[in-house]
Amino acid sequence: MNAETPISMPIPGHIDPVPVPRAITPRADGRSDLMGLAREDIAALLEAAGLDRKQAKLRSKQLFHWIYHRGVTDFDAMTDIAKPMRPWLAERFVIGRPEIVEAQVSSDGTRKWLLRTDDGQDYEMVFIPDADRGTLCISSQVGCTLNCRFCHTGTMRLVRNLTPGEIVGQVMLARDALGEWPKGAMDRLDEDEDAAAYTADGRLLTNIVLMGMGEPLYNFDHVRDAMKVVMHGDGLALSKRRITLSTSGVVPMMARCGEEIGVNLAVSLHAVTKEVRDEIVPLNRKYGLEQLLQACADYPGASNARRITFEYVMLKDKNDSDDDARELVRLLKGYGLPAKVNLIPFNPWPGAAYECSDPDRIKRFSDIVFEGGISAPVRTPRGRDIMAACGQLKSASEKKSRAELDRLAEEKQAALG
Ligand code: SAH
Ligand code: SF4
Numbered sequence: 001m002n003a004e005t006p007i008s009m010p011i012p013g014h015i016d017p018v019p020v021p022r023a024i025t026p027r028a029d030g031r032s033d034l035m036g037l038a039r040e041d042i043a044a045l046l047e048a049a050g051l052d053r054k055q056a057k058l059r060s061k062q063l064f065h066w067i068y069h070r071g072v073t074d075f076d077a078m079t080d081i082a083k084p085m086r087p088w089l090a091e092r093f094v095i096g097r098p099e100i101v102e103a104q105v106s107s108d109g110t111r112k113w114l115l116r117t118d119d120g121q122d123y124e125m126v127f128i129p130d131a132d133r134g135t136l137c138i139s140s141q142v143g144c145t146l147n148c149r150f151c152h153t154g155t156m157r158l159v160r161n162l163t164p165g166e167i168v169g170q171v172m173l174a175r176d177a178l179g180e181w182p183k184g185a186m187d188r189l190d191e192d193e194d195a196a197a198y199t200a201d202g203r204l205l206t207n208i209v210l211m212g213m214g215e216p217l218y219n220f221d222h223v224r225d226a227m228k229v230v231m232h233g234d235g236l237a238l239s240k241r242r243i244t245l246s247t248s249g250v251v252p253m254m255a256r257c258g259e260e261i262g263v264n265l266a267v268s269l270h271a272v273t274k275e276v277r278d279e280i281v282p283l284n285r286k287y288g289l290e291q292l293l294q295a296c297a298d299y300p301g302a303s304n305a306r307r308i309t310f311e312y313v314m315l316k317d318k319n320d321s322d323d324d325a326r327e328l329v330r331l332l333k334g335y336g337l338p339a340k341v342n343l344i345p346f347n348p349w350p351g352a353a354y355e356c357s358d359p360d361r362i363k364r365f366s367d368i369v370f371e372g373g374i375s376a377p378v379r380t381p382r383g384r385d386i387m388a389a390c391g392q393l394k395s396a397s398e399k400k401s402r403a404e405l406d407r408l409a410e411e412k413q414a415a416l417g
Pocket of ligand 1: 215216248344348392
């Protein structure tokens with residue numbers, strides 16, 4: 001990685017991964033951002049800055065705790081770190097958060113944040129509160145290269161992978177916003193005190209889904225590293241059972257996802273024939289249905305207790321017939337999959353080429369799958385009024401630039417006419 005590495009790149013093609021992953025965003029002030037780093041990475045940075053190995057190891061353990069368990073961003077608040085050490089750290093490091101461009105709250109309580117990277121690219125995150133859980137929907141990329149025909153994110157022109165810091169940063173920001181860091185006597189914590197006693201209870205944020213912008217398996221390394229930090233018991237400590245990664249079907253990465261991350265898997269199936277899936281999920285032309293379902297059958301860790309979720313967006317007269325429902329059951333059973341189906345009413349966006357199936361049709365489809373022995377609830381769309389629902393995420397700056405382009409085109413037209 002060097003400073004010349006391009007930070008954003010044009011879409012290389014419908015079904016190719018973004019070729020140049022970036023690790024850490026370089027900062028203009030020369031300090032390194034510790035956000036998203038694992039304990040060993042923090043230790044390595046401390047050692048490179050001059051601490052001996054033993055010191056680096058000890059300090060990295062303390063820093064990890066303060067950063068991810070307590071949510072602290074100011075080195076001066078780290079009371080178990082020797083006083084002279086704190087300014088030394090602050091000269092060399094920062095503990096960053098994504099910049100918030102805009103925060104919105106829906107009438108149903110769903111919240112959406114528009115965030116900006118250091119190099120000025122926008123991405124979004126959504127929090128969905130329910131009676132028994134709070135789900136944070138996070139992004140793995142700015143935009144998405146895959147261009148699924150029904151997805152707003154897929155129409156963004158520029159795409160880049162988010163760094164581990166930008167991915168973990170979303171979770172940190174949500175915790176900040178929800179006021180969920182362990183309360184306790186932060187300012188009075190001294191060296192003898194048992195820090196483990198400070199645990200958050202009554203958490204609002206209980207689950208994470210990688211269902212925001214981007215294809216997480218096209219940014220595998222960063223997503224894996226970020227999730228490891230999020231799951232680490234000394235930090236945010238979210239269980240892998242409460243994290244779900246959604247993929248449109250990047251078959252070659254699915255086994256590694258199970259082995260190296262170990263989270264729940266959701267697969268955006270959306271169609272049961274080659275013809276329809278090729279049209280609406282272009283990645284299907286590269287990895288077909290059979291290959292995809294076989295990779296699901298082989299997914300490490302899947303069992304009847306931990307089923308794979310098959311997402312199915314309901315598109316009027318496209319994939320919503322009785323035959324489609326029956327074929328869905330046949331396929332899932334044929335591969336012996338521990339499966340549940342999640343029916344997603346299509347969320348419209350300006351310019352979309354599809355319509356949502358009628359409620360009666362969705363109900364009928366759901367009934368057929370249920371009768372086939374597979375659970376198939378219909379997902380309630382959340383946050384529609386603030387464009388926070390599934391597949392609607394697209395940064396405001398992109399929307400604005402589009403609007404601006406339209407305005408310019410109109411002006412040109414007027415000038416010509
Ligand atoms: N790229 C990953 C994860 C992000 S998309 C994937 O495709 O799985 C999260 C989910 O929203 C996917 O199931 C996606 O197909 C669905 N989705 C996209 N656009 C949608 C829309 N307009 N209405 C409803 N669901 C949509
Ligand atoms: Fe990308 Fe998922 Fe949208 Fe397809 S549905 S374009 S894979 S974000």
